[in-house]
Amino acid sequence: MKVPKDYEPLKVEPKWQQKWEKLGIYRFDRMNKERPTYVIDTPPPYPSGEFHMGTALNWTYFDIVARYKRMRGFNVFFPQGWDCHGLPTEVQVEKRYGIRKGDLPASKFRELCIKLTDENIAHMRKEMDMLGFSIDWSTEYRTMDPEYYRKTQLSFLRLYKKGLIYRGEHPVNWCPRCETAIADAEVEYTERETTFTYIKFKIVGRNEYLTIATTRPEYLPACVVVAVHPGDERYKKYVGEKLEVPPFNQVVEVIEDRAVDPEFGTGVVMVCTFGDKTDVRWVKQHKLPVVKLIDEKGRITEAGKKYVGMSLQECRKAIIHDLKKAGAIEKQEKLTQNVGVCWRCKTPVEILSKPQWFMNVLALKDRVIKEARNIRWVPEHMGARLIEWATSMDWDWVISRQRIFATPIPAWYCSKCGEPVVAREDQLPLNPINTKPPVERCPKCRCDKFEPERDVLDT
Structure with a gap:
């Protein structure tokens, strides 16, 4: 075999990348029960448009493990997701178009967010292909797609039924520039x-x-x-x-x-x-x-x-x-x-008392600390970090946001008494703004008029 004197990556690499993609050598075989399965569950990156050095380094680590496990005979599941929703995308849209979220109808603003996200994903996927990561692109997912956020809404409903999510008015961290509640984190x-x-x-x-x-x-x-x-x-x-x-x-x-x-x-x-x-x-x-x-x-x-x-x-x-x-x-x-x-716009945070949806983390605090102490942590300091974080919690986690580009909260309010009504599981995914509630009358006061929830879920 004759080795070329000069290596020209822009000519050589696309050829092999296309061949590997065509052969499907990175695909996870769902029907194969003979080989042991190895799952690489990576946190999906935010599609900022730039695959920066830190992300490239992390995915290099993931890719090394994926290739090693394939060579050892494992059926490797190595999907790629995109954490689309949230404040970063909205802030980018506001900067690109010189607008604020209230300047446009919510549906139009959401369209601009989706457009920007699609552009950023395409650019970042190209960069990931150029870096040669052995990702199974047939398993790609985006958190902004209804089939994905259905699972988020389903989790909301089940936690609500267990009493771990509730609606209340408590002081929350508030960003005046982004006009939304934000979590301690x-x-x-x-x-x-x-x-x-x-x-x-x-x-x-x-x-x-x-x-x-x-x-x-x-x-x-x-x-x-x-x-x-x-x-x-x-x-x-x-x-x-x-x-x-x-x-x-x-x-x-x-x-x-x-x-x-x-x-x-x-x-x-x-x-x-x-x-x-x-x-x-x-x-x-x-x-x-x-x-x-x-x-x-x-x-x-x-x-x-x-x-x-x-x-x-x-x-x-x-x-x-x-x-x-x-x-x-x-x-x-x-x-x-x-x-x-x-964390996103660097505006000083204030504290406002507003009606919000909360996760009842204080009810789980002692259990989290107890379970954390029963786990063998590698590295050890990560266990101490979790215990310190849980110990420091002094109020429940606010999970509602006063933004647009995120998972809709599947709930409505009685127009008369304000009683919240949540969706049925078989209604999901949905946006309450264009969906009717699952009941005709308020279970508390029997009023037949409802207002949709316009807040969205934290991402």
């Missing part, structure tokens, strides 16, 4: 420089003040209580006193809570709805009222009175200006803090 943390502002709260009936320190003065209109540590001798005499919160002078009470750090700031903390997760815990623990200060776009609501319609940044500047004018600021200091941002 979708919040990234970054350092930023900010200002620590020391603000004087007047004690009602006295010519005396307590000073709080905050990085979020824009949340003053949503302050519902002030907290001090029960062991802090400086403030024991003030517990139960009433304070006026500038700039609107709403009256709040001073309470005790052991979670207050006496060494941080002044040791006096304002509890707002919701500046951070600690506020959420305090509101729940002390049964405090909720003031909805911001809307889905991150703008100040009517609760902010003269600041209504402002962005949070605009409100912060305006409130600081008004506080300085009123002589309510004692001092300001520079501070470096960790801020949670949306």
Whole structure:
């Protein structure tokens, strides 16, 4: 055999790739029961359009295993999927066409998402073929196809029937730019420089003040209580006193809570709805009222009175200006803090209380930790990571999203009482917007009118 002097991959490789494809040598033989089956269950990549170095490296590992197992006589099942749905595709569409999701009818926006995804998959598949991966392309799947997301909807219905999925109103992480709830796992943390502002709260009936320190003065209109540590001798005499919160002078009470750090700031903390997760815990623990200060776009609501319609940044500047004018600021200091941002657009995340669908993960928390400790982990630190993650869970997983390009939630609501009604399994896959509910009347109030669920499932 004569070996060519120069190797020309663009001429040689397509020839053999086409031959291998034609022969079907990578195909999984579903009818073969004689050879042992070996399944490579890889997480489907997001079709970004670029098969980057990290993905190429991972698929090289998968391919090495697939080829080795075939040579050892295994019937190898090596499918390729695409994780199509979700926020990344919507953000790409918005950037490409210079639009926001609300600028078009949902059906048209979804069409643009599908078009972009199809283009990206075609490009990435070509790159994967050029890299020579031994994938069985006859088993290719896309999460945006109805035959795939039927399984997602089926899981939703079965978990709902078991009581592990429920509809409720709880505080959730919220991205004002993407206008959707996001899970804890979708919040990234970054350092930023900010200002620590020391603000004087007047004690009602006295010519005396307590000073709080905050990085979020824009949340003053949503302050519902002030907290001090029960062991802090400086403030024991003030517990139960009433304070006026500038700039609107709403009256709040001073309470005790052991979670207050006496060494941080002044040791006096304002509890707002919701500046951070600690506020959420305090509101729940002390049964405090909720003031909805911001809307889905991150703008100040009517609760902010003269600041209504402002962005949070605009409100912060305006409130600081008004506080300085009123002589309510004692001092300001520079501070470096960790801020949670949306994993996709890097916008600072806020906390909103909104009706959502939740997975009842707290009910499973203890069982997950127990089972994790009974498993032999390789590598060992991955077990510790799972246990640490499960231990840190302090609220249920929000699974609904206020987006468009994702699996429709198979549910409707009674127009009169709001009672949710879910689909039957034999109706799947479906979009509730163009499908009738499985009942003619609400099982709770007997109303015969329903509204479709417009939120979608997390991906």
